[in-house]
Amino acid sequence: MYQHNGEEIFVIDGHVHLWDATEENIKHDGGEEFIQCFYDYHTTFTPEDRQWSIDEYRKYGADRMVEDLFGNAAADMAIFQPTYLTDFYEDGFNTTEQNAELATEHPERFVLNGTFDPRDGEEGLEYLEELHEKYDIPGVKLYTAEWRGESKGWRLDDEEAFRFLEKCQELGIENIHAHKGPTIRPLNRDAFDVADIDDAASSFPELNFVVEHVGLPRLDDFCWIAAQENNVYGGLAVAAPFAQNRPGKFSEIMSELLWWLGEDRVLFGSDYALWNPDWLVEEVIEAELTQEHRAEYGVEWDTETKKKVMGENIADLYDIDIETKRREFRDDEISQEFGLGDHYASEEPAAADD
Amino acid sequence: MTGTESDGSTSAPSRTAVRDRLDRVTDPELDRSIVELEYVDRIEIDGDRVGVDLTLPTAWCSPAFAWMMTVDARDEIESLPTVDDARITLHEHMHEAEINRSVNEGLSFAEAFPNADGDVAAVRAELDEKARVARQYDAVETLLEAGLDGEAIVGLRLRDLDGLESTEDGNERSVGESEDADETVAVYVRERAFAVAVPSAPIERYLEKARETDLVSAPDDRLFRTPEGEPIDPDSFDLVHQRGRLAQVNMSSQGGICDGLREAREGRLEEPADD
Numbered sequence: 272m273y274q275h276n277g278e279e280i281f282v283i284d285g286h287v288h289l290w291d292a293t294e295e296n297i298k299h300d301g302g303e304e305f306i307q308c309f310y311d312y313h314t315t316f317t318p319e320d321r322q323w324s325i326d327e328y329r330k331y332g333a334d335r336m337v338e339d340l341f342g343n344a345a346a347d348m349a350i351f352q353p354t355y356l357t358d359f360y361e362d363g364f365n366t367t368e369q370n371a372e373l374a375t376e377h378p379e380r381f382v383l384n385g386t387f388d389p390r391d392g393e394e395g396l397e398y399l400e401e402l403h404e405k406y407d408i409p410g411v412k413l414y415t416a417e418w419r420g421e422s423k424g425w426r427l428d429d430e431e432a433f434r435f436l437e438k439c440q441e442l443g444i445e446n447i448h449a450h451k452g453p454t455i456r457p458l459n460r461d462a463f464d465v466a467d468i469d470d471a472a473s474s475f476p477e478l479n480f481v482v483e484h485v486g487l488p489r490l491d492d493f494c495w496i497a498a499q500e501n502n503v504y505g506g507l508a509v510a511a512p513f514a515q516n517r518p519g520k521f522s523e524i525m526s527e528l529l530w531w532l533g534e535d536r537v538l539f540g541s542d543y544a545l546w547n548p549d550w551l552v553e554e555v556i557e558a559e560l561t562q563e564h565r566a567e568y569g570v571e572w573d574t575e576t577k578k579k580v581m582g583e584n585i586a587d588l589y590d591i592d593i594e595t596k597r598r599e600f601r602d603d604e605i606s607q608e609f610g611l612g613d614h615y616a617s618e619e620p621a622a623a624d625d
Numbered sequence: 626m627t628g629t630e631s632d633g634s635t636s637a638p639s640r641t642a643v644r645d646r647l648d649r650v651t652d653p654e655l656d657r658s659i660v661e662l663e664y665v666d667r668i669e670i671d672g673d674r675v676g677v678d679l680t681l682p683t684a685w686c687s688p689a690f691a692w693m694m695t696v697d698a699r700d701e702i703e704s705l706p707t708v709d710d711a712r713i714t715l716h717e718h719m720h721e722a723e724i725n726r727s728v729n730e731g732l733s734f735a736e737a738f739p740n741a742d743g744d745v746a747a748v749r750a751e752l753d754e755k756a757r758v759a760r761q762y763d764a765v766e767t768l769l770e771a772g773l774d775g776e777a778i779v780g781l782r783l784r785d786l787d788g789l790e791s792t793e794d795g796n797e798r799s800v801g802e803s804e805d806a807d808e809t810v811a812v813y814v815r816e817r818a819f820a821v822a823v824p825s826a827p828i829e830r831y832l833e834k835a836r837e838t839d840l841v842s843a844p845d846d847r848l849f850r851t852p853e854g855e856p857i858d859p860d861s862f863d864l865v866h867q868r869g870r871l872a873q874v875n876m877s878s879q880g881g882i883c884d885g886l887r888e889a890r891e892g893r894l895e896e897p898a899d900d
Contacts (some may be wrong), residue, residue: 304719307687311893315885422890456702488654490877491871494853514880520881523874531871 272347272597272614273581275556278574279617281582281593284346284548286448286483286508286540288354289336289373290365292329298592301418302359312545316512321550330543341380344614345548346541347582347596350382350589352412352448352483359390360559367402374406379603382589384448387439389431390419396438401443409589411439416463424463428470436475445472445478446588447493450485451493451511465492471474472500478563479588483511483536485528494531497499504588507580510541511551514558522560523570529570535539538588539581556581636673636894638707643668643675646701654751656756660839662880664694665885666716673709675702680716682887688720688738688750695728717890750838755872757834758852762869764831765849770810771823777814783842787811787820789829836858 272279296326306329314322318589340346353375356364363369367385374383374452385402388395402408416424425432427449439447450460452464465486472480483506486493505528513521528537539555541548560572586593600606600615647668648660659679661663668754669676695738702711709868715721722740727737734745768778778834788810810825835841835847840850847856852872857865 298817302717304684307893308683311683311886311889312882314889314892315882368703405848423884488875490875490878491758491852492870494871495868509882513878517881519879520878524878527874 272344273556273578276574278578280556280574280595281580281586282346282348282548282552283582283585283589283591284340284349284543284552285481285538285585286352286506287332287336287340287349287543288352288365289359289370290330290354290544291362291369292364292416294329296362298358298361298409299359302364303355304363305356312509316515316546318515318550321540321547323544325508327546333376336373336543337377338421338609339547339549340543341611342609343549344552344609344611345447345552347600348380349543350384350410350538350540350585352384353386354412354414354450355386355388356414356417358417367406367408371406377605380597380605382409382591384408384412384446386411386413387435387442388413388417388419389425389429389435390422393582395433399435399438399444400442401535403444408444410448411444412448412450414450415467416450426464427467427476430469432467432471433474436471440475440477442466446481447475447478448481448483448506450483451486451489451588463489465489465496465517468493468503469496469500472496472503476502478502479504481506481588483540484542485524490524490527491594492525493496496538498531501575503532504536504584506538506540507555508540508545511539511541511555512546514554515551519561521558522564525558525566526564526570529572529576530568534570534576534579535584537580538585552581558625636662636707637670637674638673638702638705640668640670642705642707643670643677643702645860646705647677647698647826649701650694650697651756652883653752653756654687655883656752656759656842656878659694659698660885673713675708675710676712676714677702678714678716679848680887681718681882683890684717686718687881688718688724688732689745690752691715691718691720691724692728692734692737695724695751699728719777751786753834753838754854755850755876757831757838757840758869759872759876760827760831760834761849762866762873763827765866765869767823767827771812771821773812773814773821775828775866777864779847779849781812781814781848782844783846783848785813785848786828787813789825789832794811837874847850 272281276333295568299304310328312323313328340349342419353367354364354368355366356562367383383406385406385408387399390396391562415426441449449468451463465482468480479502481504482493485507487503487509496504510524513524541551556577558572565571597615606612606615647665650659651657652659652662664679664681665677666680667678679695695715699713701712702708715724723737727739764857765778808825809822811820813820813821832841840854841848845882849857851857851865852868
């Protein structure tokens with residue numbers, strides 16, 4: 272847990288991957304360009320002394336991931352968001368099955384999400400059921416701009432996509448994470464357009480729609496939709512690292528999010544291994560809104576808000592009881608491995624009630 | 626072809642003229658000049674032929690955006706009377722081969738990308754609309770600072786502006802010099818009961834995009850609109866204004882990402898290649 276102003280902040284990293292972009296796994300030029308582009312994002316926003324080499328970045332493996340996420344207690348839990356990209360990578364970039372190896376080893380620390388692709392039709396529906404049965408996934412990560420043969424993307428408000436959302440609702444898979452980032456589709460239609468979230472969210476009010484990367488570069492469209500649909504959430508992956516090298520911009524983006532969505536619907540995510548929570552969590556928690564933005568927007572990035580954004584909000588979506596977790600983590604395997612028991616020893620919240 | 630070679634020196638365009646033309650080309654997503662953004666690597670002038678090399682921040686930069694910038698660069702330079710042919714070369718882009726060939730052969734986007742569904746014009750229109758909303762914020766801020774209230778601002782029509790220079794014809798104004806910060810425009814309010822003088826630059830910048838998006842052309846057209854292009858209800862003035870602010874934050878945030886990616890990639894490409 273992160274110690275901040277004498278208080279403990281329980282951090283759930285809402286967006287992590289265990290990927291393989293080794294040259295042996297790449298089957299299409301797109302795969303190499305994809306990891307190079309990721310690496311540019313990595314070096315752009317990572318402090319110089321914390322940057323990885325491209326070789327370690329291609330495949331870092333499970334042990335390193337566990338240490339990076341939890342080793343210094345930067346994050347307490349993490350949620351796997353798979354990105355298949357099977358047209359680009361032989362065995363996929365990071366699939367549910369690959370992530371499951373680590374998630375099932377530490378089920379107390381990881382949440383395992385699945386995925387679906389409506390273009391897979393009946394087989395896709397079966398696959399979704401299979402993921403549900405095998406792993407009891409509480410959510411899915413969707414990559415609407417993923418290439419599949421001739422197709423360069425799909426939309427969440429397609430009729431076919433609605434069949435999959437109905438299936439999610441039926442199976443109790445409540446959290447729908449949609450990647451909405453920069454346009455990379457080599458065509459004119461914008462497969463990361465956030466407009467499709469609007470119809471999907473109002474048609475499925477019992478599901479939660481998390482727009483990853485807060486729609487950047489469509490922050491404006493995203494906020495406008497989220498202001499009207501209260502089951503739409505913003506995932507901070509990509510916006511968060513602005514805290515490190517563009518603090519003024521971070522202040523501005525965060526102010527907009529708090530103004531349009533409020534403090535209950537913004538969720539922290541590092542997008543590991545794009546960025547590493549071992550430095551990012553501190554940057555985000557210690558960030559401050561500028562005086563100018565606080566006055567202009569009338570919002571605060573105070574400790575209560577930080578607690579919500581860094582963990583409590585997503586804990587609500589995933590039915591995670593933070594107090595129970597604190598007790599469990601006093602001596603779980605990972606706390607033992609990294610000597611973290613003391614981090615979870617405090618009785619502070621319970622004592623406050625006495 | 627050129628016919629003016631007898632006197633030798635006057636047929637070639639000046640580097641400044643070419644640069645000024647390129648300065649009018651914007652990254653459609655950021656609404657900022659490609660010159661200012663440092664996408665222009667090289668300008669080569671050989672008589673009446675001009676070559677321009679461009680590199681965008683990332684190989685993944687939307688091909689539709691890359692297309693718009695290369696086409697606009699070509700068209701802007703070829704509009705100079707001293708230029709016969711402009712050749713644009715995009716580098717380090719995943720679709721550079723298709724784009725370079727098609728732009729320089731004068732093909733359409735659909736010919737360059739045969740399996741594109743729809744027209745690049747729709748994407749351009751959407752980005753122009755966002756740029757218009759972001760520019761509206763600055764124009765409205767200028768009017769608020771001058772003391773007008775929301776109700777007066779939403780009621781303004783094009784005819785209520787007086788003293789604007791018409792630059793629609795695109796004639797040369799040496800950039801940076803004639804756009805004097807002291808230039809003002811008179812804005813008439815309350816049924817022309819009185820006028821206030823406000824700096825003209827943000828108003829002109831806004832009008833440029835409002836015209837491009839076909840929102841404001843006739844004297845009776847409402848000056849300011851919602852992002853959807855509708856007249857603004859005075860009750861929702863604050864909300865619409867806040868959306869303009871949001872559009873600016875979106876653009877400048879994306880600009881931050883693009884700047885960073887460009888620097889990162891330059892760093893990567895400068896490293897000696899592995900043997």
